[in-house]
Amino acid sequence: MTLSILERVSPRVSVVMPVLNEARHIADSVAMVLGQDWPGELELVLALGPSTDDTDEIAARLSAQDTRVRTVPNPSGRTPEGLNAAIAASTGEIVARVDAHAEIPTDYLSRAVEVLEATGADNVGGIMDAVGRSPLERAIACAMKSPLGVGGARFHVGGGAGESDTVYLGVFRRSALERVGGYDPHFARAQDWEMNHRIRSTGGRVWFTPELVVTYRPRSSVRALADQYFNYGRWRRVVARLHRGTANARYLAPPAMVAGTTAATLVGAVWRPAWIVPAGYLAAVTVGGIAISKGEEPAVRARVPLAIATMHWAWGLGFITSPRHLSAGLPQER
Numbered sequence: 001m002t003l004s005i006l007e008r009v010s011p012r013v014s015v016v017m018p019v020l021n022e023a024r025h026i027a028d029s030v031a032m033v034l035g036q037d038w039p040g041e042l043e044l045v046l047a048l049g050p051s052t053d054d055t056d057e058i059a060a061r062l063s064a065q066d067t068r069v070r071t072v073p074n075p076s077g078r079t080p081e082g083l084n085a086a087i088a089a090s091t092g093e094i095v096a097r098v099d100a101h102a103e104i105p106t107d108y109l110s111r112a113v114e115v116l117e118a119t120g121a122d123n124v125g126g127i128m129d130a131v132g133r134s135p136l137e138r139a140i141a142c143a144m145k146s147p148l149g150v151g152g153a154r155f156h157v158g159g160g161a162g163e164s165d166t167v168y169l170g171v172f173r174r175s176a177l178e179r180v181g182g183y184d185p186h187f188a189r190a191q192d193w194e195m196n197h198r199i200r201s202t203g204g205r206v207w208f209t210p211e212l213v214v215t216y217r218p219r220s221s222v223r224a225l226a227d228q229y230f231n232y233g234r235w236r237r238v239v240a241r242l243h244r245g246t247a248n249a250r251y252l253a254p255p256a257m258v259a260g261t262t263a264a265t266l267v268g269a270v271w272r273p274a275w276i277v278p279a280g281y282l283a284a285v286t287v288g289g290i291a292i293s294k295g296e297e298p299a300v301r302a303r304v305p306l307a308i309a310t311m312h313w314a315w316g317l318g319f320i321t322s323p324r325h326l327s328a329g330l331p332q333e334r
Contacts, residue, residue: 010040013109014092018074018082020049022100023058029100030062030069038109044069045086049077080183080191087182096171103215112171115161115209122176122204123196125167126212128155133217138296139303140218140225146292148285149308151250154208164208166196168216176204186330189235197243222306226314233318238326251319257281258316285309 015033019026026046033044046059048071063069072089074082087095094113098104115124130145132138143149150156155168170192180198183191196206219225233254240247264277289305296304 010038011093011113012041012043012091013038013094013096013113014087014090015042015044015096015098015109016047016083016086016090017044017098017100018047018049018079018086019051019055019059019100020074020077020082021051021053021055023051023053023055025100026055026058027062029098029102032104033098034066034068035106036104036109037106038113041092042068042109043090043092045090046071047074047082047086048072049074049082078185078188080185080187083191084182084185087177093174094171095174095177097169099169101217102169103217105213108212108214109171111209111211115207115211116171116173119207120205121163121207122199123167123170123172124207124209124212125155125164125170126209126214127158128168128216129213130156130216130218134220135297135299136222136303136307137218137220138300139293140307142293142296142300142304143289143307143311144216144218146288146308148288148292149311151253153250154210158210159208161207161209161211164206165200166193167206167208168192168214170196170206179204187235187238189231190239193236194239194242197239197246222310225307226310229311229314230318233315233320234322234326235318236315237319237322238330241327242330254312254316255319256316257312258320285312 017029017033022029030044030046034042036042046063046069048056048059059069059071063071070089072085074085076082083097094109094116096109096112112124115121128144130141132141144156145158147157152159153166154160154164155166176199179202180195183195187194200206219228236247236251240251261278261281264274268275268278285308286305289308290301293301293304
């Protein structure tokens with residue numbers, strides 16, 4: 001009888017976490033990782049960016065209290081460089097990425113390793129379960145869980161288990177990370193998608209499972225949401241330039257909407273029937289936003305169309321205006 005990883009010898013698991021200005025949350029984040037029901041050895045490596053609050057002092061105290069917690073410097077404060085520094089300092093056969101604001105269940109690591117073993121995948125991940133507190137945050141959460149807001153990505157909207165182009169966060173075999181050279185430090189955003197593409201391109205499998213559910217806290221203002229999705233769009237364009245043929249309909253829909261709606265609005269100044277395009281978009285977002293937020297209180301439902309439109313327009317504008325210099329130093333195609 002073949003024994004699973006858990007039944008043989010539980011492998012050492014390393015959790016890597018980039019941290020910057022997280023004084024309010026870091027203690028809870030660390031406790032959440034150390035409270036996992038994982039039966040084997042566990043370590044947590046915090047990559048400390050140049051925080052301006054008390055993050056470093058709190059991290060030092062937590063490390064002194066528990067030898068499973070270690071810290072490494074991340075002078076740039078950039079996520080991919082912090083992840084690579086933490087991975088390099090870690091020792092586990094399995095490497096799990098956890099962000100400081102993410103909330104993982106106590107069986108997260110156990111379930112992830114079981115899925116790795118059962119599927120033979122190089123990386124597994126689950127659902128990014130957006131949960132808001134304020135009416136705006138809850139409206140953004142509704143938009144993030146709907147195909148109307150973010151397309152059909154399973155890690156947003158759910159779905160059956162199976163191979164995927166990317167997953168949220170990720171629990172990796174170290175061998176896969178070493179095979180592809182870790183995260184590309186060039187990518188300030190979209191580094192997960194880009195590395196998962198390289199894992200798949202080198203014969204590996206990226207696996208989505210709805211068994212893994214991670215609570216995600218949405219942005220708390222429209223401006224912050226717009227900035228987030230603008231950067232998603234501009235960096236996803238960089239990925240598309242690097243890896244030709246990877247920009248599918250889900251990624252191209254927002255820039256196509258922005259271009260089409262803007263053109264129709266301008267044409268409408270001299271030919272009014274063209275205004276049916278922006279009017280149709282506004283109607284679709286309004287009706288759709290109200291429909292997907294059924295059961296929420298009125299203050300939330302009233303904000304969902306705004307959240308959807310902000311995500312669409314910010315992503316689309318970011319993609320369209322993504323400057324060529326962001327691709328400087330990258331090969332023409334991979």
